[in-house]
Amino acid sequence: MTDLHRLSIREITEGLSQAKFSSRELTEHYLKRIATLDGRVQSFVTVTPEQALAQADAADAALKSGTAGILTGVPIAHKDIFCTSGIKTTAGSKMLENFISPYDATVVAKGKVAGLVTLGKVNMDEFAMGSTSESSYFGATKNPWALDHVPGGSSGGSAAAVAADLAPFATGTDTGGSIRQPASFCGLTGLKPTYGRVSRFGMIAYASSLDQGGPMARSAEDCAYLMNVMAGHDAKDSTSIEKEADDYVANLNATAVKGLRIGIPKQYFNVAGLDAEVKARVEESLKKLQEMGATLVEIDLNMTESYVPTYYLIAPAEASSNLSRYDGVRYGYRCENPVDLTDLYKRSRSEGFGAEVQRRILIGTYALSAGYYDAYYVKAQKVRRLIQQDFLKAFESVDVIAAPSAPTTAYKIGASLDPVEMYLGDIYTIAVNLAGLPAINAPVGFDQDNLPVGLQLIGNYWSESQLLSVVHQYQQATDWHTQRAAIAEEKA
Template sequence: MTDLHRLSIRELSSGLHEGKFSSRELTQHYLNRIAKIDAQINSYVTVTPEQALTEADAADAALKSGHAHILAGIPLAHKDIFCTKGIRTSAGSKMLDNFISPYDATIVTKGKNAHLVTLGKVNMDEFAMGSTSENSYYGATKNPWNLDHVPGGSSGGSSAVIAADLAPFATGTDTGGSIRQPASFCGLTGLKPTYGRVSRYGMIAFASSLDQAGPMARSAEDCAYLMNVMAGHDELDSTSVQKPTDDYVANLTQTNVKGLRIGIPKQYFNVEGLNAEVKACVEASLKHLESMGAILVEIDLTMVDSYVPTYYLLGPAEAASNLSRYDGVRYGYRCENPKDLEDLYKRSRSEGFGEEVQRRILIGTYALSAGHADDYYVKAQKVRRLIQQDFLKAFEHVDVIAAPSAPTTAYKIGAKRTPVETYLGDLYTLAANLSGHPAINAPIGFDQQHLPIGLQLIGQYWAESQLLSIVHQYQQTTDWHTQRAAIAEENV
């Protein structure tokens, strides 16, 4: 069984439940692929073979009982931002290189309850701060489509393991596009749910009002299976919303694309820096949706110029607050031989945090400081409300809003980009985090270098089913999501 990694989640589920192969065989298949291929990609920070095989055996026992969860026995990779009991949880940082979590994040617990098998923890930009997965203490992750290019970030390890077929699906987090942009760069489907739809308990915080966990996989159908496990109210998370969840798999055909009104913000397609190939590919995908019966409606989103400055005040401000707990005292990295308490604090934080994290802490601390908070942080919160109202006004006339997921395809590892240039690359994804709306990336083609391009659809609050359904139906008439990088085609 050398081709198990080519099966969809539905095919894996039916194969396991029908006894065509066992979870142990499937898990070992992925562990073999990781052992052979991952050194080229650097996607896993920690692989847990013994635990994975133990969990696979437990899943096989549940499958034999005839009462197993539909996903029982299917392997999964977790972004290394989710706490996992007894396994290192590093958040891609030297600061937490030695941190073994004493508890599981809620979505990890939900995965265990469904008898999903954890293969390990995957690489990411340090504390989810970055768009390339180069800002990791463990080195850059490479894009399986071209190893000279980045996989996106901060969930770059999650996108890379799926694109290389080193896991059938993975968890990710999205604070400003960190699910959608790497999904775009690696030719995958990735969903950022509505803020509050998925528990943040046990997810190491970057910016608490923006962070949201979501699924990443090859197809909308595969994402829907994982959403059925992840979504739901959690009393351990005060921002989790008490609202019934859908059966995302059953609802994959619920949305009628015929008559669907798709908003096309004219400002999004006139942005300086939007690559011509990306623009043409996105427009072609929208024409395809139009041929399926959708109605394209030009709309105005007037706050586009405010997305980046607003996000890069609020995000760093919350980061400065959240990361103040890493002081070298309670857990995490501690400098050697500190002279006194002040030296302990200074050296532990300057040695434990990378350059990008330090930059954002400094920006956030300044934005929150006495004499500046009203000018920066408070004003940014007011602008955030205007951005939200801009979207709510647009949704009075359309069902979903379409945009590129990123203005370019994946750029080369080590490309000389200023922080501002990198931040502007997040332009299309930031707004959904600022407003809290759900958004999804769908693979729609390739540029001349054969690097993937993605389409982003932004939905109304709690419209995850609709977004998954639209992309699923698009994927029934296209094959972009089935294309594989050469490295994924290797049999092990």
């Protein structure tokens, strides 16, 4: 069985239940691929072979005894922002380089209960702040489609691991596009659920009112399997919604594309930085959905120009507050030989945080400071409400809203993007987080350099089943999600 990495999640579960291969064989197969190929991709920060094989053996025992669940024995990679008991959780930062959590994040704990096998922890932008995965203390992750390009961020390690077939699916987090944009750059499907749908307990915080965990995989069907594990109320998370999660796999064909009203915001397709090829691929995918019976409806989203300034006040303000706990006192990096408490604070934070994290902390601290709080932070929160209302008004006349996931395809590693240029690249994704809405990326083709392009579909609250269903049916009619990068085709 040399091609186990080419199987879908459904095919893996069927193979395991029919004893065509064991979880140990499957896990060893992926561990071998990681050992052989990840040196070029650099998607993993920590690989956990001993624990993975022990979990695989336990899964095989459950499969033999008839006590296994649907996903028992399936390997997974976790973004290194989810706390894992006994395994390093770094958040891509020197600040947490040697931090071993004493507990599991709820998402990780649910995975264990479901019988998933943890292959390891994957790389990310430091504290999830970035769009390229270059700000990681552990070095840049490479895009499997072109190893001199970025995989996107902040969940770049998750995207690269799946795109290189080093894991069948992975967890990611999305604060302003950090699931959807890397999924777009790496030719994957990635779902950002409604805020409160997936527990944030044990997920290291960047911006608490925006952060949300979600699945990243090749197809909507694969994402649905992982959503069945991740979603649901959690009493340990005060922002978790007491609303029963759907059976996302059972609902994959529940939404009819025929008659679906897809909103096309005219402001989105006139953005100055939108690449012509990205626009063309997205429009082709919408034409395909139209052929499948959907109706395209032009809509106005009048707050579009407010997205970036609003997000880059609120997110850094929350980051400033959340990251104040990393002061060298209780845990995390501590500078050597501090002369007094002030020196301990200053040097621990200056040495422990990278440039992008420091930049956002400073912006956020400024926005929250006396004299500026009302002028910046409070005003941004008021505009945030207007952005939400703009979407809700649109959903009165459409079922989903279509947009590119990113204005460009993946850029080269080391491309001299200034911070503002990088922030403007988030134009299509950040409003979804400000409004708390669900959204999904689906691969819809390639540019002339064979780099993937993604379509984003935005849904109303709690419409994850609908989004997965629409993309699943689109993927039944197309094969973009089955395309593989050259490195993924290599044998380990």
